[in-house]
Every structure is written in C-alpha cells, then in structure tokens.
Amino acid sequence: MLYLIGLGLGDAKDITVKGLEIVRQCSRVYLEAYTSILTVGKEALEEYYGRELVLADRDMVEQEAAEILRGADAEDVAFLVVGDPFGATTHSDLVLRAVNDGIPYRVIHNASIMNAVGCCGLQLYNFGETVSIVFWTDTWRPESFYDKIKKNRDIGMHTLCLLDIKVKEQSMQNLMRGRKIYEPPRYMTVAQAAGQLLEIVQNRRERGDELVLTEETVCVGLARVGAEDQVIQAGALRELASCDLGGPLHSMIVTGHLHPLEVDMLRLFSSQTNGLQSLKMTDSSTYVS
Amino acid sequence: MLYLIGLGLGDAKDITVKGLEIVRQCSRVYLEAYTSILTVGKEALEEYYGRELVLADRDMVEQEAAEILRGADAEDVAFLVVGDPFGATTHSDLVLRAVNDGIPYRVIHNASIMNAVGCCGLQLYNFGETVSIVFWTDTWRPESFYDKIKKNRDIGMHTLCLLDIKVKEQSMQNLMRGRKIYEPPRYMTVAQAAGQLLEIVQNRRERGDELVLTEETVCVGLARVGAEDQVIQAGALRELASCDLGGPLHSMIVTGHLHPLEVDMLRLFSSQTNGLQSLKMTDSSTYVS
Incomplete structure (x- = not known):
C-alpha cells in the first residue's frame, strides 16, 4: 500500500494519530521537501516518528517514482507531505503511477494552508x-x-x-x-x-x-x-x-x-x-x- | 486558554497528536455537534480521548457561550469541531467572545472538507x-x-x-x-x-x-x-x-x-x-x- 500522509503545518506533533501509527509501520518513509516546510527539520521528524526519512525532492518524485513505489504492492510505503497531500500541490502523478502499477493507495488528510x-x-x-x-x-x-x-x-x-x-x-x-x-x-x-x-x-x-x-x-x-x-x-x-x-x-x-x-x-x-x-x-x- | 481543536474527517484517530495531548489535559471538553459528523459517535470519542465530552448544539454555542468560556482565563477548555475549526463553519463568534473576555485562544488545525x-x-x-x-x-x-x-x-x-x-x-x-x-x-x-x-x-x-x-x-x-x-x-x-x-x-x-x-x-x-x-x-x- 502507498500511503500519502499529510503532516499538517506546524511541527512533528501536527501529524494525526492515524498518520503516526502508519508511518511507524511502513517499510520506507519518504518526505516531500520542495513545496513547503515545517518549523522543524528532518532530524526532529525522524526522532519523533522513530523512523528514518528519505528526502524526496522534485527531481526524485518526478524521475524516480518507480523507486518510491518499489515493492509497495506487497509492503507499506509512506510518502509524507507538509500540509495535505492534495493541498496547494497535488501528488496526482504519483497516485496515477501507483494505480497504473496495480498498487493500492490511501490518503491520510491533514490541515493545509x-x-x-x-x-x-x-x-x-x-x-x-x-x-x-x-x-x-x-x-x-x-x-x-x-x-x-x-x-x-x-x-x-x-x-x-x-x-x-x-x-x-x-x-x-x-x-x-x-x-x-x-x-x-x-x-x-x-x-x-x-x-x-x-x-x-x-x-x-x-x-x-x-x-x-x-x-x-x-x-x-x-x-x-x-x-x-x-x-x-x-x-x-x-x-x-x-x-x-x-x-x-x-x-x-x-x-x-x-x-x-x-x-x-x-x-x-x-x-x-x-x-x-x-x-x-x-x-x-x-x-x- | 480556549483551544479550538479540529478532529478531521474520519474517526477518533484523525485528531492530531498535538490535539489529543491538549484534549487530555483540559478541564472541560465540548464537542460541536451540529455542522458535521464523524463516522463514530460521541461514546467512541470519549473512550479514545479518555475524557467526558459535553455535546454543544447550535443553541448552546450561540446562547451559552459564557458557560463554555467559564474559567477559561485560568484553566484550559477545549472546543472540538469535526473537520477544522475554521472550515465550512467558522467559530468566529466564540473567538470574538473569548478575546472580549480577555481569554487567550489557540487553534489546532485539521483537515476539513x-x-x-x-x-x-x-x-x-x-x-x-x-x-x-x-x-x-x-x-x-x-x-x-x-x-x-x-x-x-x-x-x-x-x-x-x-x-x-x-x-x-x-x-x-x-x-x-x-x-x-x-x-x-x-x-x-x-x-x-x-x-x-x-x-x-x-x-x-x-x-x-x-x-x-x-x-x-x-x-x-x-x-x-x-x-x-x-x-x-x-x-x-x-x-x-x-x-x-x-x-x-x-x-x-x-x-x-x-x-x-x-x-x-x-x-x-x-x-x-x-x-x-x-x-x-x-x-x-x-x-x-
């Protein structure tokens, strides 16, 4: 399963309880890092979530979507987005790619600007x-x-x-x-x-x-x-x-x-x-x- | 402090981690119950949050704002809203009343429709x-x-x-x-x-x-x-x-x-x-x- 998880707008604790539980059980966790920022950095998120985060910049999301989606038909992969995954920037491309590859996806919403x-x-x-x-x-x-x-x-x-x-x-x-x-x-x-x-x-x-x-x-x-x-x-x-x-x-x-x-x-x-x-x-x- | 806390759109676990921590430390917790609904009822929220919730219908929010705000200058009161506190329905009246009474307030955002x-x-x-x-x-x-x-x-x-x-x-x-x-x-x-x-x-x-x-x-x-x-x-x-x-x-x-x-x-x-x-x-x- 591909999870697109909104992180909200403030700091590490603005993730939802549901979102946090999912992040903690995923095999790989990506952090979208080019359209917005939280008041805390990657390290603070990693410490609070208890998971290593892979920074996904625009190039990676556009050119290495296959790597992000690798194995997501069998295991759980999380893609974290500041705000909401369908807020100011949508991640439709990644969703369409996942569906095309037969990978189910789920969105965990949050506040966005x-x-x-x-x-x-x-x-x-x-x-x-x-x-x-x-x-x-x-x-x-x-x-x-x-x-x-x-x-x-x-x-x-x-x-x-x-x-x-x-x-x-x-x-x-x-x-x-x-x-x-x-x-x-x-x-x-x-x-x-x-x-x-x-x-x-x-x-x-x-x-x-x-x-x-x-x-x-x-x-x-x-x-x-x-x-x-x-x-x-x-x-x-x-x-x-x-x-x-x-x-x-x-x-x-x-x-x-x-x-x-x-x-x-x-x-x-x-x-x-x-x-x-x-x-x-x-x-x-x-x-x- | 008056906390206006968004619950998001799904069930009890769609509250943010920050929101949940605040709910659990407030003296009184109100649940706004006339503009939207979650897929779970008041009882499920009470069990998960570990707090008793007072249902606040439209009459109460409009006519008994003083009761909701009672003592909030000295203790913490939470007002829970399905979605975001400033989503489809705003709670500006309650905020203005609080400010007028010298009560500080804070908004914990969440996803809304x-x-x-x-x-x-x-x-x-x-x-x-x-x-x-x-x-x-x-x-x-x-x-x-x-x-x-x-x-x-x-x-x-x-x-x-x-x-x-x-x-x-x-x-x-x-x-x-x-x-x-x-x-x-x-x-x-x-x-x-x-x-x-x-x-x-x-x-x-x-x-x-x-x-x-x-x-x-x-x-x-x-x-x-x-x-x-x-x-x-x-x-x-x-x-x-x-x-x-x-x-x-x-x-x-x-x-x-x-x-x-x-x-x-x-x-x-x-x-x-x-x-x-x-x-x-x-x-x-x-x-x-």
Missing part, C-alpha cells in the same frame, strides 16, 4: 481562485496573478496568494558548468509580495486601467500558520509592503467583499499588532482613516 | 466560491446556488457544494406545541442534490436562459471523505442523480474547466465504480459518448 487560512476570520466559502506570486527577476516580471485577483474581486471573492519558494536553485554560472551547487533557499515574504503587487497597481494606474485594487485595499499577511509563533496582520496593502512577519512560510490574502463578522475578526489582527485602531474598515474593503 | 476534496484529483487552486445546497420543501425551492455555480463556471472554476444537514429539527406540530421532540437527523445525498440541480437546469431551459450547466456536465460525488469507506464517483450530472454512495456525509463538485491531469484523476473514479469507460471527458467539462 488552503483551509487553515480560515483562522484569520475570513470565510473559506468566500475565496475565489488561489494564485501564486513568484519572485520577479530583472527580466521576468509576470503580472498574471493581478488579473486573477481582479477577477475574484470583481465578484466579491477573497484571494489566497501563495508565495514563491526557491529551493535547490542553481546560479546561472553553476548551472552552465553543471555544478550541483545550490543557492540558499529563499522564501517570499508578505512585504515582498505586497511590494510587487503595489508596482502592478502603479503600472495599471499609469496605463489608465480602472483599478479594482489600490494601495488601500484590505489585505492579510500570514506567517507560519498553525505553528506556535504564527503571526497574522491585517492592513492596507501599502502597510503590508513594509511589515516584518518573521521567518517563513508566508501567505497573503487580498480581500474581496467583507462580511461584518469578517471585519470584526480582522480587527483582532490589526489593532493588536500595529496600531490600526484609528482606521475603519468599510464594506468596500478599503481602509479609510 | 474544504481541502480534503482535493483527493478526487481536482486542484484546490481552481475552486471558486463554495455553495450550500439546502433541502427543498413544497413551498421553498431556492435556486441561488445555481447562480453561484454559474458564476464559477463562467470563469472556469470548480464549485464545491456542501449538502444540507438537518439535526434537531422539530415538526411544525411539535414546534407549535412547544414540545422538544426532534425529528431523526437528515443528511442530503449526492443523488438528491443532483436531482434538485437538474430541476433548476430544466427550469432555466424552459425560461430560455443560456445554459452554462447541463445534464451532461461533469460532476463528482463524494461520500465520507477521509474515512476508510470513502466513495468518490465522477460522472455526468444526470448520472449522479441516480447514484447511491451510502451513508452520510456527502458532498458534490460541479467541475469548471478541466486540466488534463484532472481528467486523468477523475477517470479513476468513473471507470472503477460505474462503467463509464466508454465515455470520454472533453475539455469543456461535459461527457460525450
């Missing part, structure tokens, strides 16, 4: 399409995520923005020379994401577009959701561009139409952390002072 | 607004959910439909006589939801509306997601209207634009269960034979 963002008080019901915001480079500055946010806001929906993660990236020089030397991992912060979004707002204003999103649009920055030191900050987009929410992972929400109960909840995360008491949130989801 | 539906292979990224489908009566047949599904499909998004639950309902007779006698709980099936949706499609056709949704639109029925006996069935809307997916809880998805990988995953849940091998899914999200 896709549902845990509800903790900020915005109702999951009212989220539209989720978008990804990638790191801009000097030559590549895609704006497509803005148009998706616009489409959601047009119909009153909130937008969850998942922020870029760069792990096992090679510098151009190392890539050209074929040297497997990797740059330190980079995780986009809420401030960086808000900054890129502000630039697009400015571009669109200069183009004369009708703006559905401005510097004053209410946004929510979230860091380390589900962990002990989770931070949530609600504020105008321009404010989030200069916030410091600490270490990774960060996510951001651009709000759509706000329900009064949602506004009450967001106030918990604005007045407490950054003195926005004097600001009033209006129904049109912008801050007015 | 809002993210676990990803197990059918449709990408959570591509879901629009979630809708609720309520039981129609002879005199009350709201069609508003159709318009939300339409809005999602217009922009290519999938729609998760949460299906009605009626617990602690009184008959009109018992209600008028003030007798606290409750009808047996009712849980909407995928077949019932699909049937109501088909009626609306027919109504709109007769009105001459342009249809964005027909009898042939690809839908997915899900039953007992996360439990051992979970069932997923993909098929045309008209087919789901006569399917039998067994006991509660059921949910349904109306697909939007389908990505090829999503089609491959959905095939796993059509050919296996109901002989749809001969049908071909097209990009426009309708079945053609």
Whole structure:
C-alpha cells in the first residue's frame, strides 16, 4: 500500500494519530521537501516518528517514482507531505503511477494552508481562485496573478496568494558548468509580495486601467500558520509592503467583499499588532482613516 | 486558554497528536455537534480521548457561550469541531467572545472538507466560491446556488457544494406545541442534490436562459471523505442523480474547466465504480459518448 500522509503545518506533533501509527509501520518513509516546510527539520521528524526519512525532492518524485513505489504492492510505503497531500500541490502523478502499477493507495488528510487560512476570520466559502506570486527577476516580471485577483474581486471573492519558494536553485554560472551547487533557499515574504503587487497597481494606474485594487485595499499577511509563533496582520496593502512577519512560510490574502463578522475578526489582527485602531474598515474593503 | 481543536474527517484517530495531548489535559471538553459528523459517535470519542465530552448544539454555542468560556482565563477548555475549526463553519463568534473576555485562544488545525476534496484529483487552486445546497420543501425551492455555480463556471472554476444537514429539527406540530421532540437527523445525498440541480437546469431551459450547466456536465460525488469507506464517483450530472454512495456525509463538485491531469484523476473514479469507460471527458467539462 502507498500511503500519502499529510503532516499538517506546524511541527512533528501536527501529524494525526492515524498518520503516526502508519508511518511507524511502513517499510520506507519518504518526505516531500520542495513545496513547503515545517518549523522543524528532518532530524526532529525522524526522532519523533522513530523512523528514518528519505528526502524526496522534485527531481526524485518526478524521475524516480518507480523507486518510491518499489515493492509497495506487497509492503507499506509512506510518502509524507507538509500540509495535505492534495493541498496547494497535488501528488496526482504519483497516485496515477501507483494505480497504473496495480498498487493500492490511501490518503491520510491533514490541515493545509488552503483551509487553515480560515483562522484569520475570513470565510473559506468566500475565496475565489488561489494564485501564486513568484519572485520577479530583472527580466521576468509576470503580472498574471493581478488579473486573477481582479477577477475574484470583481465578484466579491477573497484571494489566497501563495508565495514563491526557491529551493535547490542553481546560479546561472553553476548551472552552465553543471555544478550541483545550490543557492540558499529563499522564501517570499508578505512585504515582498505586497511590494510587487503595489508596482502592478502603479503600472495599471499609469496605463489608465480602472483599478479594482489600490494601495488601500484590505489585505492579510500570514506567517507560519498553525505553528506556535504564527503571526497574522491585517492592513492596507501599502502597510503590508513594509511589515516584518518573521521567518517563513508566508501567505497573503487580498480581500474581496467583507462580511461584518469578517471585519470584526480582522480587527483582532490589526489593532493588536500595529496600531490600526484609528482606521475603519468599510464594506468596500478599503481602509479609510 | 480556549483551544479550538479540529478532529478531521474520519474517526477518533484523525485528531492530531498535538490535539489529543491538549484534549487530555483540559478541564472541560465540548464537542460541536451540529455542522458535521464523524463516522463514530460521541461514546467512541470519549473512550479514545479518555475524557467526558459535553455535546454543544447550535443553541448552546450561540446562547451559552459564557458557560463554555467559564474559567477559561485560568484553566484550559477545549472546543472540538469535526473537520477544522475554521472550515465550512467558522467559530468566529466564540473567538470574538473569548478575546472580549480577555481569554487567550489557540487553534489546532485539521483537515476539513474544504481541502480534503482535493483527493478526487481536482486542484484546490481552481475552486471558486463554495455553495450550500439546502433541502427543498413544497413551498421553498431556492435556486441561488445555481447562480453561484454559474458564476464559477463562467470563469472556469470548480464549485464545491456542501449538502444540507438537518439535526434537531422539530415538526411544525411539535414546534407549535412547544414540545422538544426532534425529528431523526437528515443528511442530503449526492443523488438528491443532483436531482434538485437538474430541476433548476430544466427550469432555466424552459425560461430560455443560456445554459452554462447541463445534464451532461461533469460532476463528482463524494461520500465520507477521509474515512476508510470513502466513495468518490465522477460522472455526468444526470448520472449522479441516480447514484447511491451510502451513508452520510456527502458532498458534490460541479467541475469548471478541466486540466488534463484532472481528467486523468477523475477517470479513476468513473471507470472503477460505474462503467463509464466508454465515455470520454472533453475539455469543456461535459461527457460525450
């Protein structure tokens, strides 16, 4: 049996009891390590689970699926995923491969950023399409995520923005020379994401577009959701561009139409952390002072 | 401290290790029992958690919040929620009340139907607004959910439909006589939801509306997601209207634009269960034979 097991979002103890029992009885245990991170590392997980973990990076999952699935028709193999196995990144390829090879599979679900963002008080019901915001480079500055946010806001929906993660990236020089030397991992912060979004707002204003999103649009920055030191900050987009929410992972929400109960909840995360008491949130989801 | 703890979707062992440790050390433990159900009852949870649970129905959570929060500034109180505390139903009221009373709170997340539906292979990224489908009566047949599904499909998004639950309902007779006698709980099936949706499609056709949704639109029925006996069935809307997916809880998805990988995953849940091998899914999200 292939088990796809969600680890949740915080530390080793965010696995479910069922998931832990299965991990402890599997012959081999893989840890997917390229789309998200926990607040603890592989060693802490190994110690708590009492099992050796094989790190599975993107190359391995894509190119060595046969190795992961080896013998799983006769023995139990676990594939651990931070969050939920079908959360922000799905592992459909591995499932399809298993089914094709006659290997039964089972999913042990857990919280993922896709549902845990509800903790900020915005109702999951009212989220539209989720978008990804990638790191801009000097030559590549895609704006497509803005148009998706616009489409959601047009119909009153909130937008969850998942922020870029760069792990096992090679510098151009190392890539050209074929040297497997990797740059330190980079995780986009809420401030960086808000900054890129502000630039697009400015571009669109200069183009004369009708703006559905401005510097004053209410946004929510979230860091380390589900962990002990989770931070949530609600504020105008321009404010989030200069916030410091600490270490990774960060996510951001651009709000759509706000329900009064949602506004009450967001106030918990604005007045407490950054003195926005004097600001009033209006129904049109912008801050007015 | 007030702990809001998600129980996940299956049975007693779907709680996280962290959640279980907290439940076992709290002075009082409440179980929210009106928006969802596990495959096991209160007694099984009590035995596994080793704690007595107080059932909290809607009246209690709304009217006796003070009792739930009593003493939580000095001792630990747990409020257990099937799925995630901020999943389909949020518990913002209780959180706001706690904060107002100076009681710290913490959320222990878990899987909820809002993210676990990803197990059918449709990408959570591509879901629009979630809708609720309520039981129609002879005199009350709201069609508003159709318009939300339409809005999602217009922009290519999938729609998760949460299906009605009626617990602690009184008959009109018992209600008028003030007798606290409750009808047996009712849980909407995928077949019932699909049937109501088909009626609306027919109504709109007769009105001459342009249809964005027909009898042939690809839908997915899900039953007992996360439990051992979970069932997923993909098929045309008209087919789901006569399917039998067994006991509660059921949910349904109306697909939007389908990505090829999503089609491959959905095939796993059509050919296996109901002989749809001969049908071909097209990009426009309708079945053609």
